[in-house]
Amino acid sequence: MPEYERETIEKLIDGKLSWPEVKGIMSAYKDPDRFDKYIAILQDRVPWEDRILLPLGLHLYIVEKEDGERVVRCDCGHEFGDYRENWKLEALIYVRDTEEKLQEVYPPLMHSDPEWIVLREYYCPGCRTQLEVEALPPGYPVVFDFQPDLETFYREWLGREI
Amino acid sequence: MTDFLPRGKGRFAEEYRPAGWDGMTLKEMLERSEELFSETGRYWGVSRLEMKEDDPIRYEKLFAKLRGGLVNARETAMNVSASPIVQEIGELCFALYTPEGDSVALSTGIIVHVHTMSDAIKFMVRNDYEENPRISPGDIFSNNIPKIGDVHNADVQTFVPIFWEDELIGWAGGVTHVTDIGASTPGNVPVGPITSYEDGLDLTANKIGENDVVFRDHEIRCEMGVRTPMFWKLDERCRIAGCHMVRDAVERTIADDGIDTYKQFIREAIEEGRRSFIEKIKELLIPGKYFAPTFQDIPMKGEKGLPEYAAVDSVSHAPLELTVGAAGEFHISFDGANKWGYHSFNCPPSAMQGAIWVLLTQTMIPNDKVNDGAYFATTHEFPPYTLANPTDKEAATGAAWGYLIPAFTGLIRCISRGCFSRGYVEEVLSSYAMTMNAMQGGGKDQYGNDTGILSFELSCVGGGARGVTDGLDYGAAMWNPEGDMGDMEVWELIIPFLYLGRSVKPSTAGMGKYRGGSGFQSTYCVWKTDDLVMQNAGDGNTFPSPGIYGGYPSASGYRHNVLGANMPERFRKHLPHPTREDDPADSEISRCCDGEHLFDTRTLNYPYRMEHGDIYYSWYRGGGGLGDPLEREVPMIEEDLNGDYILPRYAESVYGVALEKDAEGFWSIDAAATEQRRQEMREERGNRAVPTREFLAAERGKITGGEIDGVIRRMYNQSFELSTRWGKWFKEFWDLPEEFRFQDEE
Numbered sequence: 087m088p089e090y091e092r093e094t095i096e097k098l099i100d101g102k103l104s105w106p107e108v109k110g111i112m113s114a115y116k117d118p119d120r121f122d123k124y125i126a127i128l129q130d131r132v133p134w135e136d137r138i139l140l141p142l143g144l145h146l147y148i149v150e151k152e153d154g155e156r157v158v159r160c161d162c163g164h165e166f167g168d169y170r171e172n173w174k175l176e177a178l179i180y181v182r183d184t185e186e187k188l189q190e191v192y193p194p195l196m197h198s199d200p201e202w203i204v205l206r207e208y209y210c211p212g213c214r215t216q217l218e219v220e221a222l223p224p225g226y227p228v229v230f231d232f233q234p235d236l237e238t239f240y241r242e243w244l245g246r247e248i
Numbered sequence: 249m250t251d252f253l254p255r256g257k258g259r260f261a262e263e264y265r266p267a268g269w270d271g272m273t274l275k276e277m278l279e280r281s282e283e284l285f286s287e288t289g290r291y292w293g294v295s296r297l298e299m300k301e302d303d304p305i306r307y308e309k310l311f312a313k314l315r316g317g318l319v320n321a322r323e324t325a326m327n328v329s330a331s332p333i334v335q336e337i338g339e340l341c342f343a344l345y346t347p348e349g350d351s352v353a354l355s356t357g358i359i360v361h362v363h364t365m366s367d368a369i370k371f372m373v374r375n376d377y378e379e380n381p382r383i384s385p386g387d388i389f390s391n392n393i394p395k396i397g398d399v400h401n402a403d404v405q406t407f408v409p410i411f412w413e414d415e416l417i418g419w420a421g422g423v424t425h426v427t428d429i430g431a432s433t434p435g436n437v438p439v440g441p442i443t444s445y446e447d448g449l450d451l452t453a454n455k456i457g458e459n460d461v462v463f464r465d466h467e468i469r470c471e472m473g474v475r476t477p478m479f480w481k482l483d484e485r486c487r488i489a490g491c492h493m494v495r496d497a498v499e500r501t502i503a504d505d506g507i508d509t510y511k512q513f514i515r516e517a518i519e520e521g522r523r524s525f526i527e528k529i530k531e532l533l534i535p536g537k538y539f540a541p542t543f544q545d546i547p548m549k550g551e552k553g554l555p556e557y558a559a560v561d562s563v564s565h566a567p568l569e570l571t572v573g574a575a576g577e578f579h580i581s582f583d584g585a586n587k588w589g590y591h592s593f594n595c596p597p598s599a600m601q602g603a604i605w606v607l608l609t610q611t612m613i614p615n616d617k618v619n620d621g622a623y624f625a626t627t628h629e630f631p632p633y634t635l636a637n638p639t640d641k642e643a644a645t646g647a648a649w650g651y652l653i654p655a656f657t658g659l660i661r662c663i664s665r666g667c668f669s670r671g672y673v674e675e676v677l678s679s680y681a682m683t684m685n686a687m688q689g690g691g692k693d694q695y696g697n698d699t700g701i702l703s704f705e706l707s708c709v710g711g712g713a714r715g716v717t718d719g720l721d722y723g724a725a726m727w728n729p730e731g732d733m734g735d736m737e738v739w740e741l742i743i744p745f746l747y748l749g750r751s752v753k754p755s756t757a758g759m760g761k762y763r764g765g766s767g768f769q770s771t772y773c774v775w776k777t778d779d780l781v782m783q784n785a786g787d788g789n790t791f792p793s794p795g796i797y798g799g800y801p802s803a804s805g806y807r808h809n810v811l812g813a814n815m816p817e818r819f820r821k822h823l824p825h826p827t828r829e830d831d832p833a834d835s836e837i838s839r840c841c842d843g844e845h846l847f848d849t850r851t852l853n854y855p856y857r858m859e860h861g862d863i864y865y866s867w868y869r870g871g872g873g874l875g876d877p878l879e880r881e882v883p884m885i886e887e888d889l890n891g892d893y894i895l896p897r898y899a900e901s902v903y904g905v906a907l908e909k910d911a912e913g914f915w916s917i918d919a920a921a922t923e924q925r926r927q928e929m930r931e932e933r934g935n936r937a938v939p940t941r942e943f944l945a946a947e948r949g950k951i952t953g954g955e956i957d958g959v960i961r962r963m964y965n966q967s968f969e970l971s972t973r974w975g976k977w978f979k980e981f982w983d984l985p986e987e988f989r990f991q992d993e994e
Contacts, residue, residue, distance in 0.1 A: 207937075217876075221801045
C-alpha cells in the first residue's frame with residue numbers, strides 16, 4: 087500500500103500537484119493512513135483548537151468541543167449548531183429567483199426558468215464564504231446533503247472510539 | 249414482465265433437454281443461485297475463494313485470458329461496423345455471462361451494459377426459452393427492450409450461447425448503439441414517441457439465427473423497420489462477430505484449463521467482485537445518508553404534432569438518496585420520483601441499473617475486474633409508476649437517457665461527499681455535464697438515401713470540477729468514458745450538413761474555485777438534402793448539473809436555428825457567415841443570417857422541416873463547479889479568459905476580478921484590485937442575504953399561497969401520490985397538514 091509524505095497530501099489538497107502526480111495517486115491503491123494525515127493537516131490550518139472529527143466541505147467541519155458537543159463549524163470559527171441538524175438552516179441565504187439575478191452569473195438564455203428552478207446560495211454568516219449552491223424548484227425543502235454516521239465510522243470502520 | 253409470454257408447448261416440450269449444469273435447466277440454475285444468495289449473502293454460497301487464494305497466478309491468468317478475449321473482440325468487431333457511432337465513438341461493448349445470466353467480465357466501451365444484458369439473459373431464462381424457442385449451439389438472440397433489459401431502444405444487444413459438450417456454460421453478449429431504431433421520429437434517442445408502440449423496432453429477446461446464421465426473415469424485418477438499413481446490418485454483424493470471438497476465447501480457455509476449472513473460476517470471480525466492491529465502499533466513503541435531488545425540464549407544451557395530453561410541460565424529479573451502511577451496504581433510492589409521462593424519457597429499472605454501473609465503474613471500481621459481483625453488493629429502490637420505473641407497458645423508453653443522465657449527477661455528488669470527508673480529494677467530482685444538445689433528425693441524406701441522424705459529438709461534453717482542479721474540457725460522456733467528438737470530416741460524409749465552425753463555447757462550465765469542464769459549439773449549414781426534419785433535445789430551463797461546495801451549476805441550454813437562412817446566397821455574395829455564437833447577447837448567428845430565427849429555450853421539440861442552406865447550431869454542455877468562485881486563483885481565470893472559456897463580464901461579476909486587455913487582445917488581471925473587489929463582494933453577500941429561517945417563513949407562504957408554478961405543483965403532487973414517505977418528509981419540513989396537496993394546474 088502506498089504512503090505519502092505529509093507535504094504531498096498538503097499539495098494535493100491545495101491543488102498544487104501536477105496532473106501526472108494526481109493521476110498517479112488516483113491510479114494507485116489508496117493510502118490507508120490518508121484520513122489521519124488529512125485531519126492532522128486540516129487541524130493545523132484552522133485557527134481554533136477543538137478537534138476536527140470529520141470535514142464536511144471546503145470550509146466546514148464537524149468538530150468536538152471541550153464540553154463534548156459535536157457541532158458544524160466553519161474554518162472562520164462560526165458555529166452552525168449540532169451536526170445532526172442541517173447547517174444550512176443556520177446559514178445566510180440568497181435566492182436567485184429572477185432572470186435578472188440569474189444573469190449576473192449566466193448569459194441570457196443559458197440559465198434556468200426561475201419559475202421552475204432557482205439557485206439558493208448559502209453563505210457563512212461569519213466570513214460570507216459561499217458554502218453551497220442548491221438548484222431546486224421553488225418550494226423544495228432545504229436539502230440535507232450528508233448525514234454521516236460518525237459513531238459507526240470511527241468504531242467499526244476505523245476501529246477506534248471517536 | 250415475466251408472466252405474459254406463454255411457455256413452450258407441444259413438440260418443443262417433448263423434445264426438450266435441460267442445457268444447464270448437472271442436469272438442471274437454466275431456470276433451475278437461476279433459482280438455485282438466488283436461493284443460495286438469499287441464504288448466505290454470497291454468490292452461489294461461495295464461502296472461500298479457493299482458486300484465488302490457493303493458486304492466485306492461475307486465477308489472474310484465467311481472468312486476463314477472458315478479459316483479453318472481450319477487449320480483443322470489441323477492438324476487432326468495431327471495424328466490421330460502418331456506423332461512425334460505433335467506429336468513431338466506440339459505442340459498443342462485449343461481455344461474458346454465466347449460464348443463468350450474471351456477468352463475469354466485460355470489455356471496454358459502453359460499460360453501462362454490464363448489467364442490462366444480464367437482465368435480458370435472465371428474461372430468456374425465466375421465460376423458458378430453453379424449451380421454446382430452444383437454446384442450442386450456434387443460436388443467436390437479440391433484444392432492445394429496456395423493460396426486458398436495456399437502457400434505451402437504440403442500444404441493440406446480441407447474445408450467443410456458449411456450449412461445452414452438452415452443457416451451456418455461458419453467454420457472449422454484445423451491444424452497439426445503432427444509428428436509427430425506426431421510431432415515430434428519426435434518430436436513436438427519439439424525442440417524439442409518446443407510447444412504447446412508437447419506440448420503433450421491437451426485438452423482445454428474439455431468436456434471430458441458428459447455426460451461426462442470421463434468419464433472413466429477421467434481416468428483412470430490420471431492413472424495413474429502420475431508416476438506416478446498411479448501418480443496421482453491419483452493426484448486427486459487428487455484434488455477432490464479436491460474440492463469436494468471445495465464444496472462441498472461452499472455448500480456448502476451457503481447452504487449456506479444463507471445464508471444471510472454468511466453472512469454479514466464474515463463480516469465484518463474481519463473488520470476488522462482490523467482496524471487493526464492499527471493501528471499496530469501506531475504503532473510500534463514510535457511512536451515513538446522502539441526498540442529492542436533480543431536475544430536468546421536459547417542455548412539450550403547445551408542440552404541434554403531439555396530442556393534447558402529451559403536449560404539456562413537465563419537470564422530472566430525481567430525488568436520489570444514497571445510504572451507506574455499517575457493513576458496506578450501498579442502497580440507492582429514488583423514492584419520491586414523479587410519475588412517468590407521455591414522452592420517451594421514461595427510464596425502466598434495467599436502464600437505471602445501467603446508470604449505476606457506468607458511474608460506479610468510473611468512480612468506486614475503476615479497474616478491469618468489473619462484473620455482476622458489484623450488483624450483488626448493492627440494493628436499490630425504483631418505485632413503480634415513476635419515471636424511474638415506468639411499470640405501465642405503454643410508457644415509451646426511446647430516450648430513457650433523458651431522465652437517467654440528470655438523475656445520476658446526484659450519485660456523483662453523493663460519492664464525492666464521502667470521498668472528500670475521507671480525505672481522498674482526488675476522487676471528488678462535481679456533476680458531469682449533460683450529453684446534450686442531441687442534434688437529431690432524419691429524412692434524406694446528401695446522397696438521396698433515407699437517413700436517421702444523431703450527431704455523436706454529444707459524447708464529448710465537460711466533466712465535473714474535480715476536488716483538486718478544473719473539470720475535463722469537452723472530454724467524455726457519463727455513459728462512455730472513451731467518448732470522443734469524432735472528426736468533422738467524417739460527420740460531413742454521413743449527414744447532410746457542412747460544418748461552418750467548431751470551437752469552445754464560453755461560459756458553459758459551472759463556475760467555482762474549480763470550474764467544470766467546458767462545453768463546445770458546432771455551427772452547421774444544412775446541405776444538399778431536399779427532405780429533412782430536425783430537432784433539439786436537451787435541457788433548457790433547469791440546472792441538471794449542479795455544483796458542489798459552493799460551485800455553481802453549469803449553464804442551461806438554448807437553441808438557435810435559422811430557417812430560410814439561404815446560406816448559399818450569402819456564400820455567393822461573399823457575405824459573412826456565422827461560425828460560432830460565443831455570447832447569445834451578442835449573437836454572430838443573428839448578425840450573419842437572415843431568415844426565421846428559432847432563438848429560445850425550446851431545447852426539446854418535435855422535429856420540424858429544415859432545408860438546404862438553413863443553419864443548425866448545436867452546443868454541448870459543461871460540468872458543474874466546485875467551491876466558492878471568489879476563491880478561484882487569478883492565473884486560472886486569466887487562462888479562462890484567453891482560452892475563451894468564459895465571457896469577460898462573468899469573470900468580473902462572479903469571480904470578482906479587475907480586468908485589463910492589452911493591445912493584442914490578451915486579458916490580464918490586477919491581483920490587488922481583485923482582492924479588494926472580492927472583499928467588497930463578500931460584504932455585498934452579507935447585505936443581500938437573509939437568515940435561512942427567515943427565508944423559509946416566506947417560502948412557506950408561497951406554497952400555501954398558491955405562488956408556485958403549475959408545472960412544479962403537478963410535479964410535487966405526483967410525488968405525494970407515489971410516495972407517502974416523501975410526501976410526509978415534504979409536509980413535515982414545511983409544517984403542512986397531512987392532507988395537503990397543491991392546487992392542480994389549470
